[in-house]
Amino acid sequence: MTLTSLTPETEPLLTAVLPADRFRRAEDRYLEEPRGRFRGQSGLVALPRSADEVATLVRLCARHRIGIIPYGGGTGLVGGQIIETGPVPLILSLERMNAVRAVYPDENVAIVEAGVILADVQEAALQAGRLFPLSLAAEGTARIGGNLSTNAGGTGVLRYGNARDLCLGLEAVLPDGSIWHGLSRLRKDNTGYDLRHLLIGAEGTLGIITAAALKLSPRPAYSGTAMLVVESPAAALKLLTLGRDLLGDSISAFELMHRQGMEFLAEKLPDIRRPWDNPPEWCVLVEVGVTAGQNPTDALERLFVAGAEAELVSDGIIAQSQGQSDDFWTVREHIPEANRRVGSVSSHDISVPLGALAEFITKANARINDIGDFRINCFGHVGDGNLHYNVFPMPGKTKADHLAVREQIKRSVHDLVHELGGSVSAEHGIGRLKVGDLERYGDPAKLAAMRAIKGALDPAGIMNPGAVLRG
Amino acid sequence: MTLTSLTPETEPLLTAVLPADRFRRAEDRYLEEPRGRFRGQSGLVALPRSADEVATLVRLCARHRIGIIPYGGGTGLVGGQIIETGPVPLILSLERMNAVRAVYPDENVAIVEAGVILADVQEAALQAGRLFPLSLAAEGTARIGGNLSTNAGGTGVLRYGNARDLCLGLEAVLPDGSIWHGLSRLRKDNTGYDLRHLLIGAEGTLGIITAAALKLSPRPAYSGTAMLVVESPAAALKLLTLGRDLLGDSISAFELMHRQGMEFLAEKLPDIRRPWDNPPEWCVLVEVGVTAGQNPTDALERLFVAGAEAELVSDGIIAQSQGQSDDFWTVREHIPEANRRVGSVSSHDISVPLGALAEFITKANARINDIGDFRINCFGHVGDGNLHYNVFPMPGKTKADHLAVREQIKRSVHDLVHELGGSVSAEHGIGRLKVGDLERYGDPAKLAAMRAIKGALDPAGIMNPGAVLRG
Known part of the structure; x- marks a missing residue:
């Protein structure tokens, strides 16, 4: 039609x-x-x-x-x-639907319209003494309806989950123009199919989210941040396991960074204060949030010491002030911007099972090396198995010089991800860019079910036509 | 057809x-x-x-x-x-599909077949030094496929979520006989509609779950339990808010109990050791799980003291041994059995927004009182807004004496729940018992979408016909 x-x-x-x-x-x-x-x-x-x-x-x-x-x-x-x-x-x-309709601090719930900017949701929670933990680089511009429609991830997933885990209910307009009034503040409700989770991550192809009931959290009383030098991504993962045994759920972020990202920062955004003049090959940004009566610096020191004893950590800096902590986060959050200024040949938002993460990096680097000479900036939310594995031209070249192999690079990275049981879109979604990837790598039974659902709910095919599924 | x-x-x-x-x-x-x-x-x-x-x-x-x-x-x-x-x-x-296929302790993942008994999943996690936190009275008999199909709740929801929150991926047979191979171990995967969450809670009407990838957690290093006397359900909720500010996510259970339940235990299961000879009107069973370096008894004492200072807690017992802690849990877990032996006129598995919980209890009691003389045992997962609100005959009567008002009781409780924005099935699902309730109270747009999805995925209507939706 x-x-x-x-x-x-x-x-x-x-x-x-x-x-x-x-x-x-x-x-x-x-x-x-x-x-x-x-x-x-x-x-x-x-x-x-x-x-x-x-x-x-x-x-x-x-x-x-x-x-x-x-x-x-x-x-x-x-x-x-x-x-x-x-x-x-x-x-x-x-x-224009950008009202925070209500905040219920004692219930840890906020009701917001879809057009509220993510940072404004965070701020509304803060004003009520609560935390809305969804956090990502674009939070000053992204709107919560889009965050939910794409099931956004970000840096808080390790502790608090993806966007879908932060949503209790939705108000949405379905493709026939009916309004689903589902702004539930309930933690438990087993009355029928979970339409909420079907719309979340559907990227606007099954309806339009107009408002959401969001789950807030108590604010950690204190938080602390450290940059720890690790030998390898495998060591980073072992450190995370160790850290969770030591500190439980208090680890709220665990971000892997490669030297390449620090070098891009030095090159393209030299005003940003970097933790090292000569950056290590791999480091992790660790954040802990603890309750009253605990000291975050002590917690990070215990992690540092235990990591050093286990020969997982060779060096590190524990932030001694909020300013230093902010500096660490500024580094992490500006890596995407530095990447943009360098200009990637091919970028990949992938996830693999945690146990396959080190293998992925080794094999992917080898495959890229077989294709040609490139710089690779591999960073991301390692506790979620989610890496941004981005391939850049060598100095003196531009992405335009490599257009001929761009598809080959993408294909070889995605094939490897698929072989390892991973996802070719960990947090960004399918959109129109990855429709072909979904067809290639997706489970056939799931794809058939998705098409049946799309056909049943949107028979005219009007909702974001061509996104996720070919029109 | x-x-x-x-x-x-x-x-x-x-x-x-x-x-x-x-x-x-x-x-x-x-x-x-x-x-x-x-x-x-x-x-x-x-x-x-x-x-x-x-x-x-x-x-x-x-x-x-x-x-x-x-x-x-x-x-x-x-x-x-x-x-x-x-x-x-x-x-x-x-x-007969009862194999634990694999456990990945470092990934906090277990792959189990649908027929594994819930207690055996817990045990497999324990053997690997991990926690599978889904816990409910029927855990020695219930099988994980059923727990997922009904999105089971239980006592661990406050900290760890419902069954759906503990599932990373599924293997399932869809109504056309195709197999969806979706046993993902990934924490982040945004490749298309979330079929997992659609099958979870669908009660077998959209397909048959044959295996699941489950999310495990680090085990708390130490746990502790207390029974605290509170003046009212409203005081219990305030105590929970206070406790979360003090102790963060370490509160892993917060169960409200009414004197009536203790009295049923004394009457029907007298061998079970009760914390008080003269039970208070309301008490809460609190469990905390803390990391190494923390002391759970200290944590509970801080909660007790702060609760007493805020005039929320008037008395209490902090378990001094594992045996005493087990005794507390034995009380909680045998209340449903005592209820069964008394024989309820009408049982209700409801949830309301936390802020409406006290209002619900007051108004529901009044409505029941208007209908006749009954004993009410109201208990449950108060931190989830989920109460089991069960109505029993007075001594000397049986449920058979009240068959004429059974429907009226149910209706008045469910109407009140609906007025307060709650759910008439918080954790048990719709099954066949509540198909009429879903039609009465369900959102029309959601119901239409559910029917469209059912028709699209199961056009012959063979999957659990008559459950959830009328055939």
Whole structure:
């Protein structure tokens, strides 16, 4: 079934039903994405103010078979928010649905609209003496509806889980324009299929999240940060196991970094204070959050000592102030920006079982080396088995020099991930960039079930057409 | 579409394709359920030994339109495992698929088949120095496939989540007989719709779970238990908030008990050692699990002192030995058995937002009082907002004396739960007992989506027909 293109002729089908200020022409920001790989078509943006207005638009789009892109902060890295060709869709932005509807500190719950910026959710929790632990580099721009639609990950997953683990309930407009009122504040509710988890991670292809009930956490009384030098990724993992035995759930972040990332920082963002002039090959950024009566510095020292005794840690720095701790995090959070400035030939957001992580890095490096001379920046959320394994040109070359082997690099990394039982999209999702990967590596029975579900809930195929599943 | 009844004439359609020892006549244990409300029809039980054998049976059942009951430990409380009337189904028991396939201690992962008894999963984790935190009264009989299919709760939810939160991946046979090989050991995987969470909690109506990748946890180095006397459920909740601020995630259980439960224990199970001869109206069983370097008794004492200072706790006992701690848990775990021996008029497995919990108890008691004279035993996982609110006859009466008001009691409790934004099935599921409740209280858009999904994945309607959704 072909979709109807949104043109000056068909736009009045939509614009007639809501006030004029609910629409605007699509400016550049709606048509671009962070890595510049996709470019959208000019068209119409709708800016509804309520779930009812979203429902009105969806019903009309269903009736007239007009495609819809649910639009959050536009920070996605796999083109889920951009349709480059084919029938022009409506861009339905949630940016005006940005109210924190309620915070229940004693329940550890917040009810927020889909357009609230992630950092503002964090701030609302903080104001109530609570923690919303979802944290990622784009948190100043990304909106919570998009975070949920893509099941965002980030640095807090080790302790607090992915975005889906932080959501108790949803309000959403389904592809037929009905509104699911599912803003549950309940911790336990076994009344039927879990529609919440089906919409989370569906990247807007099964409906539009308009609000969410989020799970907050008590704030750790004190937190502390250290940079520890490890011999290898395998040593980092053993250190994490040791640390969890010693410190339990108090380890809230455990981020692996390779020397290459520090060197890119020195080259492209020299103003950022780095922990070492001569960085070690591998280090981990460890954060602990402890309760009253415990001392985070003591906890990190115990980890340091135990790691050294086990010959897993050879050196390290425990932050002695909030400023030093912030510096460590600034380093970690600017690695993606330094990467962007260098310009990768191919970037991979992969996960493998923890036990296969060291093997992955060794074998992937060898395969890339067989293809040519490259610089590899491998970093990420090692406690989650999630690495950003990014391949860069050597100094003096640019990514344009390697276009011919880009697909080969991606394929060899993804094949290896698949051989090791891993995922070719650990936290960024499928979008449009990885539709082919999903078809290649996905389980056939799961894919058939996904297509059946998509066909049942969105028979006209209007919801983010071409994302996740080929249209 | 009518299903084919499994009769001596149609049984050979199935029995011809697998060895004879894969089948037996349905003994009583397959036709009964714990509360004696449902009674199944005599028929055939299949006992497949592998996912391939399950798939063979499902394909044949789909072709011949024979209903299937996926059968675990038979401990469900809502009749999900029993079909009383209509076409006789195949009872497909997973009991011979009871291998722990692998344990990965460093990854905190175990791969187990669906027929492994929950206590055996816990034991396999323990043997590897890890914790599998799902814990409930029926753990010696319930099987993990059933626990996942019903998204079981229990006493560990506060810290570790429901069954769905403890599952990384599944192997399952879908209603068309295809096998989904989804035994992922990954913590992060954003490649398409979350089929795992759709099957978990679907009560066998969308497929048959044959194996699962389970999330294990580090074992707390030390644990401690206390019984604390609180003035009211509201005080219990405030104490929990205080405790989390003081002790963070180390509180692993927080169970509210009412005097009525202690009195039922004294009456029906007098050999069980009770903490008080004259029990208080309300008390909470608190468990903490702490890491090395911390002392659980100190932690509980701090909670006791802070609770007393805040006038939330008036008395209490901190267990001084493992034996005393076990005694406390024995009390808690035998309350359901004492209830059974008394014989409830109506039992309710409900949850409400934490902030509405005290209001629920006050109003529910008043509504029951308006209906007649009853004894109420209200206990449960108060940190999850999940109460078992059970109504019993006065001494000298039996539940048979109150059959005329049973429906009225249930309805008034469930109406109140719904008014307060709660769930009429917090952890037991819908089964066949609560199909009408789901239709009455469920969100219409969600119900329509559920029916669309059921129709898309199981067009012949063979998977646990009549459970969750009316056939």
